[in-house]
Amino acid sequence: MSTLSLGLTRDSAVDRDEAGPLRDRRELFLIPEGTIYLDGNSLGALPRAVPARLTEAVSEEWGRGLISSWNSADWINLSRRVGAKIGPIIGVAGADVHVGDSTSVALFKTMVAACRMRPERRAIVLESSTFPTDGYIAAGVARLLGLEVRWCDSADPSASLDEDVALLLLTHVDFRTGAMFDMGALTRAAHGCGALMLWDLCHSAGAVPVELTEHDVDFAVGCSYKYLNGGPGSPAYVYVAPKHQAGLDQPITGWMGHARPFDMDRDYAPVEGVARMGSGTPPVLALTALDAALDVFGGIDHATLRMASLSLTDYFIDLVDARLGADFEVVTPRDSARRGSQVSLRHEQAYGVVQALIERGVVGDFRTPDLARFGFAPLFVTHVDVYDAVDHLVSVMEHEEFARPSYATRNLVT
Numbered sequence: 541m542s543t544l545s546l547g548l549t550r551d552s553a554v555d556r557d558e559a560g561p562l563r564d565r566r567e568l569f570l571i572p573e574g575t576i577y578l579d580g581n582s583l584g585a586l587p588r589a590v591p592a593r594l595t596e597a598v599s600e601e602w603g604r605g606l607i608s609s610w611n612s613a614d615w616i617n618l619s620r621r622v623g624a625k626i627g628p629i630i631g632v633a634g635a636d637v638h639v640g641d642s643t644s645v646a647l648f649k650t651m652v653a654a655c656r657m658r659p660e661r662r663a664i665v666l667e668s669s670t671f672p673t674d675g676y677i678a679a680g681v682a683r684l685l686g687l688e689v690r691w692c693d694s695a696d697p698s699a700s701l702d703e704d705v706a707l708l709l710l711t712h713v714d715f716r717t718g719a720m721f722d723m724g725a726l727t728r729a730a731h732g733c734g735a736l737m738l739w740d741l742c743h744s745a746g747a748v749p750v751e752l753t754e755h756d757v758d759f760a761v762g763c764s765y766k767y768l769n770g771g772p773g774s775p776a777y778v779y780v781a782p783k784h785q786a787g788l789d790q791p792i793t794g795w796m797g798h799a800r801p802f803d804m805d806r807d808y809a810p811v812e813g814v815a816r817m818g819s820g821t822p823p824v825l826a827l828t829a830l831d832a833a834l835d836v837f838g839g840i841d842h843a844t845l846r847m848a849s850l851s852l853t854d855y856f857i858d859l860v861d862a863r864l865g866a867d868f869e870v871v872t873p874r875d876s877a878r879r880g881s882q883v884s885l886r887h888e889q890a891y892g893v894v895q896a897l898i899e900r901g902v903v904g905d906f907r908t909p910d911l912a913r914f915g916f917a918p919l920f921v922t923h924v925d926v927y928d929a930v931d932h933l934v935s936v937m938e939h940e941e942f943a944r945p946s947y948a949t950r951n952l953v954t
């Protein structure tokens with residue numbers, strides 16, 4: 541069947557954009573002319589409001605206000621204010637979200653705190669295909685606490701659960717394939733054997749609905765530089781269910797988690813609530829950028845976000861099937877209930893394919909050994925972007941642009 545008869549024309553892409561529920565949001569981003577940005581699952585695009593807000597924070601708050609800005613610009617509560625904006629995106633009260641460390645450090649602190657709540661249990665379960673830092677940190681925590689890392693099969697994580705498991709750690713959406721776990725079913729499975737549940741939301745929050753309270757999740761950690769558009773290295777967030785906050789014993793007991801940091805007491809006494817996940821001085825400039833960036837989510841409900849995301853990924857898959865079906869294997873689930881907001885295509889020359897696309901202004905990325913990955917951030921990617929990206933991909937394949945000798949050496953960051 542032709543792309544015309546399937547309704548896969550560029551005109552149809554324009555129509556889809558005009559009817560889209562998030563059509564007004566792209567204007568809130570600064571995306572370079574001529575760039576089709578399909579890498580918001582790695583580094584989000586720049587929200588238009590951020591540069592001016594950062595300039596103000598640097599010139600006025602830091603430059604003029606100097607140290608008084610901890611009070612006058614309320615830097616001291618900035619983490620709390622950012623947490624309040626992230627809460628609705630992950631289906632929790634903002635007061636239960638702490639923002640401040642890198643994802644890796646947040647994972648470490650949360651894993652230790654969780655495992656300390658199940659002292660009689662010996663195992664942390666996670667999938668062997670998880671993002672590497674999750675596994676590396678779990679191994680470090682296991683060494684520190686004398687536990688065992690148990691690798692589960694992503695096809696059925698619950699098969700690895702028993703009464704010796706303290707914590708199940710899963711990444712909600714897989715960074716390679718874009719496959720999404722059933723958060724409710726797996727959290728219930730963990731609880732069913734007495735374990736606690738920690739979700740890594742790096743590849744889901746901001747692009748797919750996340751309902752932590754509804755699913756009775758114990759802990760969650762996520763980065764803010766992907767679909768939350770906080771900027772390179774922007775701080776991670778941690779959610780701790782209210783029922784666990786009073787007993788929370790995290791390992792980096794710095795003064796910013798103390799009940800009265802400016803009393804300068806000798807002994808540590810944790811502050812009430814999720815703020816006890818704090819350790820040191822918060823990254824004020826990075827938090828300021830994130831605070832401004834998060835406003836692009838104002839007024840968007842989870843159902844609308846999901847509809848917009850699936851419309852883009854469905855459209856991309858349909859176009860690839862119709863125009864490039866012989867060249868690529870779509871490794872992302874076709875079942876929309878199991879799909880995040882990215883689509884990964886397998887090809888043995890995937891690195892060259894991605895580099896050739898980047899030269900044409902279509903930015904996706906490569907994941908070793910053979911995946912070309914495309915992220916569809918529903919706030920700024922349009923159906924016209926998707927149509928044009930596939931057009932470029934068709935040309936890359938037709939002219940074998942992926943085979944250029946310059947692609948024989950890979951960049952450090954791919």
Ligand SMILES: Cc1ncc(COP(=O)(O)O)c(C=O)c1O
Nearest residue numbers: 642643644671673711715742763
């Ligand atoms: C699932 C997942 N977890 C963790 C991280 C990274 O953690 P950090 O922010 O500490 O670099 C990433 C980064 O891409 C990720 O995809």
